[in-house]
Amino acid sequence: MKKDININDFKVTSPVKIEDLSTTFDLDADKKDIEDELQDVCKDLAKIQNAMYAHGKYAVLICIQGMDTAGKDSMIREVFKELNARGVVVHSFKVPTELELNHDYLWRHYIALPARGKFGVFNRTHYENVLVTRVHPEYILGESLPDVNDLNDIDDAFWEKRFTQINNFEKHIAQNGTIIFKFFLHLSKDEQKNRLLRRLHKEEKNWKFSAGDLEERELWDEYQECYEDAINRTSKDHAPWFTIPADDKPTARYIVAKILYDTLKKYDDIKEPELDDETKANLDEYIKKLENE
Template sequence: MKTIHVDGFKITSKIKLTNLPADFNLQASKKEIEKALKKLSKKLSALQNTMYAHDKYGVLVCIQGMDTAGKDSLIREVFKNFNARGVVAHSFKTPTSLELGHDYLWRHYIALPERGKFAIFNRTHYENVLVTRVHPEYILNENIPTVLSVEDVDDAFWEKRFEQINNFEKHIADNGTIIFKFYLNLTKEEQKNRLLRRLHKKEKQWKFSPGDLDERKLWDDYQECYEDAINRTSKPHAPWYNIPANDKPTARYIVAKIIYDTLSQYTDIKEPELDDEVKANLEDYIKRLENE
């Protein structure tokens, strides 16, 4: 299997989305990729157990992509070997009345990971500069005092919102949250194929909504918004990664590899040492239990 490196996918300078690859050849069969992912997922799980004991860092995994990009299955396959206590996945859909009663970042703040744990955002706080930017009328539901009409959702509004998102991520990074942001890069043609598969397979039809076709018509608008969001918010403390997603097993493996290789660079993540007194008496504790 081809060796991959984190920096090959990390976005560190201004990009054109059309220039980023949606395909990547791992030079391996599907079976080989799935086997490698299974092994990598187990190593990630072991690392998370160490992080749980270390109790210093939380990990936030943000997954964005167009409909059918493979977000749900990626989460399932990459994190399925984790201890349930160590990972929580949050799927952010249309805000509820409770969530709209707070600022737009509130529901994301309360879902942040505890130290030692992983939180996965399936769709993220970036929906607030993607869907709402394509459909600015949605902003009116937030009841912001300074936004009385769609005309108030202007360039200055988006500039401020990006500033708030950058500040949010800087704040949590400074306080021990390691942030990964993955853009699952899918071509329009591959999305068409996946939507057709949903319609043809009875067990997948529940995933389809006629609204999917309406949103597909806005593909170019979404691509423009994604490009702008990535360029404005890929920072050293919260980088974006372009994940070629036309092939699902490949995308899953790349995401797992990036997370594992990055976390492995934190040399301070290790299980805490036992207290000297406890360590000195280990043999005694063992004997007392064995002699019960």
């Protein structure tokens, strides 16, 4: 790779304006070089995950958000394919079920959190509750909240309270050993158009298309405003947002993998536990016993 990345170039540490953020990033490398580098980083990431699994003190939560066609599914497939399957769990959150609606909106996310020693990946996340529901506030009525009787009750104070709840949720799990990453895959409207057209033109991709995709595309500006507000209100030291240029999928995957690896390798306390003194002292004896069977 001719050009390395600085993760601070993507980390949100002060208010951002989405329209000023680029949807492209030049790694000064061809597609094959980027894919080769991605594989190397993913293998290094897998080593950290193996040590973390044995260590059993931290969990890692990776939240992936983005507009339709931003590349969330393929991002998850390519970045985490080197990890041991027992150490990573992916949850794709769809429209809430009846059971989920009978609980508070964070319940289904809380019960899906990764155990210590594991990676948890949220494909769409608890932020849908301040993104989709903000663009479509009528969805809130389905939550049967005691203080919300009609759309007039869903005001600025309502959203302020919800952001506070989300910040408290993330602070709580971070204080209890969960390392949080939040990635916004920043796609341009033109590239989304190209990807939707590919879904229509290629028969094997038709199943991915829904007429609802076009309806949501018409609300592009509203979604961008909601993403900007959500990112600015909730990017914290313990739960930072990273804005990832997503017009080129291989580049976006490499940046995400590199951010994960460069951050996690700084946790020098994540180590495989050492054998106890008695076991260490008898290793040669155990080896001989097995070899002489």
